[in-house]
Amino acid sequence: MKKILELHDIMREFQMGSETVRALKGVSFDVFAGEFVTIMGSSGSGKTTLLNTLGCLDKPSSGTYLLDGVSVREQSRDQLAKLRNQKIGFVFQAYNLLPRTTALENVELPLFYNPTVTAAERRERAAAALQAVKLGDRINHMPNEMSGGQQQRVAIARALVNEPVMILADEATGNLDTRTSYEIMALMQDLNQNQGKTIVFVTHEPDIAAFSSRTITLRDGRVVKDQVNQQVRSAKEMLAALPETEDYHV
Amino acid sequence: MKVLNLIRLALLALQRNKLRAVLTMLGIIIGVAAVITIGAIGAGSTASIHSSLSSMGSNLVMVMPNSNAPGGARLQGANVETLTEKDFVALQKESTYINAISPSSQSKGQAINGSLNWPTTIEGVSEGYLAIKNISLKDGKMFSNRDVHTYGKVCLLGQTVVDNVFPKGVDPVGKIIRFNKIPFQVIGILNKKGQNTFGQDQDDIILAPYTTVQKRVIASIYFGSFNASAKSENLSQAAADEMEKILRKTHRLRPNQDNDFTVRTQAELIQTLSSITTLLTALLTAIAAISLVIGGIGIMNIMYVSVTERTKEIGLRMAIGARGRDILSQFLTEAIIISVTGGLIGILIGETLAFVIANALKWEPVIDKASIIEAFGFCTLIGVFFGYYPALKASRLDPIEALRYE
Structure with missing residues (x-):
């Protein structure tokens, strides 16, 4: 199996006035291609710092982090931007779609920063990505014309469009109700199991972690638990088992 | 990043807030229209004076008697007989x-x-x-x-x-x-x-x-x-x-x-009168140019507001792969599009006004190609000059903090 992520003894320290805060105190783990990993932890556990490091938004103070074989600590600001563009697909809690911009244009956005993609290819790939998250009929909708679940699916399409080696989700179901959360997790499981996408999902909900194949738990900047999930729950089945909702009609 | 992509990104961003973009343009539109109109009125009045003096013969040379009484009272030219x-x-x-x-x-x-x-x-x-x-x-x-x-x-x-x-x-x-x-x-x-x-x-x-x-x-x-x-x-x-x-x-x-005589040429007279209107035109154009600079400051102001307001968007763009210089180019392009579009509309309005005024005063309408090119170039410069600092500020944002900005 190919290693997508290799973390060895990652430390991250921040200078807060005269005090030094150590957010990560030696984190080591590997993620292989095709894994669906959740990273759990309460607030203050270093979860956010680890997410920023994994997402190449931040560099570790010490230790080695290899993303798809590239050592992140040695990269310049511009090289990090290129890594984020081509190897990582971000999904955020607040969707972070551009307002008053169609779904298609939102999904096209990462391709604008990829100089190898032509204008025609950009449209085609964005439309295909929206098709993949079952929003083929909402291509020209604005974010404010879509439900939260649909907006998050647009965000997932945006994460997929550049064919990254890893999807990095940050509390991606945090703003959604139970049914919609399950829908998003069903989509994630589908991408993972049927299309072989590697997914790293940061969350604090144990409920969500049950859908992944492996859970890493952080506490006080250290990995305290790293276990393979023996019984992966199927979000699709959970969704089917939910009682009919009267909240809204799809 | 390709220029075409940049323009597309900038246009996408501008169309999200059309009213604001148009209002920002207004300063440039008024400034350019004022400069063009006043320039055309100046050129028109100079041409009108020139043609009215030329109708008396632009190659005319006149000799007039002149009083030549050293130390004594000088007489009016017409009474002198030389x-x-x-x-x-x-x-x-x-x-x-x-x-x-x-x-x-x-x-x-x-x-x-x-x-x-x-x-x-x-x-x-x-x-x-x-x-x-x-x-x-x-x-x-x-x-x-x-x-x-x-x-x-x-x-x-x-x-x-x-x-x-x-x-x-x-x-x-x-x-x-x-x-x-x-x-x-x-x-x-x-x-x-x-x-x-x-x-x-x-x-x-x-x-x-x-x-x-x-x-x-x-x-x-x-x-x-x-x-x-x-x-x-x-x-x-x-x-x-x-x-x-x-x-x-x-x-x-x-x-x-x-x-004991004076020789004067019509060309001399035309030159004197033309230089007066040229000076007046320059003065009025300078005043109009001030409004253009104020328009530029308007762009700078709006771009600063826009950078702050779109901090989260900038964070997202960086997260999905935009480099600092991509962000800089995008905001700069937005500023240039505002100023150049405003400039084009201003040129159109200015030329129309100049045409209407020339018609009303029965002048030959003067359409000065150089002034159009100058106005166009000047607007681009204004866009770059007043758009640069807000764009630089945007490009230097930290992606982590920008993403968390509320």
């Missing part, structure tokens, strides 16, 4: 830069035809006068050299004189009128010229051979002035210098003596 027939002959013979020369002797008096009369001016000239002054004939013919030599009692009338001493429908050519008590046969009518730049009616005139006027009307051997036409507008200064030399010789002036 220009004579001898000067006229010398100038005619020796000047190489002129086409024609005519003396001029004027006298005021009453033009009488039966019961109708009109106070006017009679001007004694030679047969070349019409060509020198760019005057054309409406009817009849100019008197000849023979008329000048024989003290012919013939005259040409300006339109104002015709209107006042002849009843409607009567053809004046061939009729006899009297000026003071001297009878003249009318042999031609001058075309209407209207007022000159100084408001004087150029049609209130009677032209007659200068010999006749000198002998019969004024009883003087001196001339009021000479008018000559240089071979071209460019040669008028050379002609003036040459004529000065000839006159100094005929007047027997010693090198240390001042001229």
Whole structure:
């Protein structure tokens, strides 16, 4: 199996006035291609710092982090931007779609920063990505014309469009109700199991972690638990088992 | 990043807030329109002055008598008698830069035809006068050299004189009128010229051979002035210098003596008047340009607000792969699009206004291509200059903090 992520003894320290805060105190783990990993932890556990490091938004103070074989600590600001563009697909809690911009244009956005993609290819790939998250009929909708679940699916399409080696989700179901959360997790499981996408999902909900194949738990900047999930729950089945909702009609 | 992609990204961002983009443009639109309109009015008025002075002959060279009384009271030019027939002959013979020369002797008096009369001016000239002054004939013919030599009692009338001493429908050519008590046969009518730049009616005139006027009307051997036409507008200064030399010789002036005459060219006069309007135009344009700078500051202000407001968007763009310089280029492109679009609309409005004003004042509309290109370039510069700092601020944001910005 190919290693997508290799973390060895990652430390991250921040200078807060005269005090030094150590957010990560030696984190080591590997993620292989095709894994669906959740990273759990309460607030203050270093979860956010680890997410920023994994997402190449931040560099570790010490230790080695290899993303798809590239050592992140040695990269310049511009090289990090290129890594984020081509190897990582971000999904955020607040969707972070551009307002008053169609779904298609939102999904096209990462391709604008990829100089190898032509204008025609950009449209085609964005439309295909929206098709993949079952929003083929909402291509020209604005974010404010879509439900939260649909907006998050647009965000997932945006994460997929550049064919990254890893999807990095940050509390991606945090703003959604139970049914919609399950829908998003069903989509994630589908991408993972049927299309072989590697997914790293940061969350604090144990409920969500049950859908992944492996859970890493952080506490006080250290990995305290790293276990393979023996019984992966199927979000699709959970969704089917939910009682009919009267909240809204799809 | 490709320029086309940049423009597309910037347009996408601008269309999300169309009203704001248009309002920001307004400053540039008004500034550019003001600069273009004022520039066109200036160019139009200069051209109008030029053409009205040129209608009197842009290659005109004038010689006027000048008081030359060192230490004593100086007399008004018209009362000084220094220009004579001898000067006229010398100038005619020796000047190489002129086409024609005519003396001029004027006298005021009453033009009488039966019961109708009109106070006017009679001007004694030679047969070349019409060509020198760019005057054309409406009817009849100019008197000849023979008329000048024989003290012919013939005259040409300006339109104002015709209107006042002849009843409607009567053809004046061939009729006899009297000026003071001297009878003249009318042999031609001058075309209407209207007022000159100084408001004087150029049609209130009677032209007659200068010999006749000198002998019969004024009883003087001196001339009021000479008018000559240089071979071209460019040669008028050379002609003036040459004529000065000839006159100094005929007047027997010693090198240390001042001229007892003045030589002036029409080109000189045109230049003086043009420089006044040019100065005024420059002044007004400078004021209009201030509004353009204020428009630029408006762009800077809005771009700063926009960067703060779109912090989260900038964070997202960075997270999905935008480099600092991509963000910088995008915001810079947005500023340039605002200023250049505003500039284009401003040019359109400015040219339309200039056209309307030129029409209202009956000027030839002047469309200056250089000023359009200048305005266009200047707007791009304004966009770059006032857009750069906000764009730089955006490009230096930390993606982590920008993403968390609420």
